[in-house]
Amino acid sequence: MPYEWYLEYKIQKNRPGLLGDISSLLGMLAINIMTINGVDDSRRGLLMKCDSNDQVRRLESILNTMDNITITKLRIPKLRDRLAVRHGRYIQRDADDKKTFRFVRDELGLLVDFMAELYKQEGHKLIGIRGMPRVGKTESIVASSVCANKKWLFVSSTLLKQTIRSQLIADEYNEDNVFIIDGIVSTRRGSEQHLQLVREIMRLPATKVVEHPDVFVQNTEYTLDDFDYIIEIRNDPDEEITYRDFEEKQMFMNSQSLTGFEF
Known part of the structure; x- marks a missing residue:
C-alpha cells in the first residue's frame, strides 16, 4: 500500500x-x-x-x-x-489556542478551501467565525459550501435581509447540510421558539457555523470549548475585532422596529 x-x-x-x-x-x-x-x-x-x-x-x-x-x-x-502546497502559503494558527486559525481578507481563497475540506468531514462539527462587518464572513461560508458540494441553510442571518428561522421543514434536518447561525441575531432578536430550533440543530451530527461565537456563548448555555474550530478574518493582520459596530447596528435596528424575515 x-x-x-x-x-x-x-x-x-x-x-x-x-x-x-x-x-x-x-x-x-x-x-x-x-x-x-x-x-x-x-x-x-x-x-x-x-x-x-x-x-x-x-x-x-x-x-x-x-x-x-x-x-x-x-x-x-x-x-x-x-x-x-496547494496555495503556496501556510494557514496561520494561534500559538496558544491550537483550534484558532487566522486569515486576512486577501487569503479568502485559502479560507474557502480550508472550510470546504472541514465540511467534507462527516459528523458533528461546530465552527465559529470572528470578524468585522463586510470582511467576508458569510460569503466565505457560502462559497465553502458550494466548493464542498453541500447545501447551506441560514438559521439566522443579515446577509440580504435579517432572517430568523423558528422551524425547519422535514427534509432540511439533513445531516449533510451546513447550518449557518448569526450569533448576534439569534441571541439578541431570536424568540424562544427560534432558540429551541438552534438547540435542535446543535444536537445534529452535522456541520454548524456560528458567526460571532463570542456573543453566542455569552447569551446561551454553550461555551467556546464546544467549538471544534475558531476562524478569525481581518482586513489586515493588525485589525482588532470588536463588537462596537455590531452594538450600534443592533441599537439602530431596534429603534426602527425592524423584525426582518422570521418563519
Whole structure:
C-alpha cells in the first residue's frame, strides 16, 4: 500500500540545480513527487508517495547531510500541509489556542478551501467565525459550501435581509447540510421558539457555523470549548475585532422596529 508523506525544507543557501538534485535523490529512492510548491520565501513543500516508510527514513538521513537545506517538517500530511502546497502559503494558527486559525481578507481563497475540506468531514462539527462587518464572513461560508458540494441553510442571518428561522421543514434536518447561525441575531432578536430550533440543530451530527461565537456563548448555555474550530478574518493582520459596530447596528435596528424575515 502506498504511503503519503509531507516534506518541507528551508533553503539555507540557494543555488542553481538544488531542486533538481533533490528531485533526482527522490527518484533514486523510488519516491514519487505528487505536488511541490514554495510555502513562503525560503521554504519549499512536497507531497510525496512511496511504497515503504523506510524509503523516507533513508531520504531524511541523506538530506540531513546537505548544508544547503534544513528539514523543517517530515510527517504524514495534515490538512494544513496539503493546503500550504496547494496555495503556496501556510494557514496561520494561534500559538496558544491550537483550534484558532487566522486569515486576512486577501487569503479568502485559502479560507474557502480550508472550510470546504472541514465540511467534507462527516459528523458533528461546530465552527465559529470572528470578524468585522463586510470582511467576508458569510460569503466565505457560502462559497465553502458550494466548493464542498453541500447545501447551506441560514438559521439566522443579515446577509440580504435579517432572517430568523423558528422551524425547519422535514427534509432540511439533513445531516449533510451546513447550518449557518448569526450569533448576534439569534441571541439578541431570536424568540424562544427560534432558540429551541438552534438547540435542535446543535444536537445534529452535522456541520454548524456560528458567526460571532463570542456573543453566542455569552447569551446561551454553550461555551467556546464546544467549538471544534475558531476562524478569525481581518482586513489586515493588525485589525482588532470588536463588537462596537455590531452594538450600534443592533441599537439602530431596534429603534426602527425592524423584525426582518422570521418563519
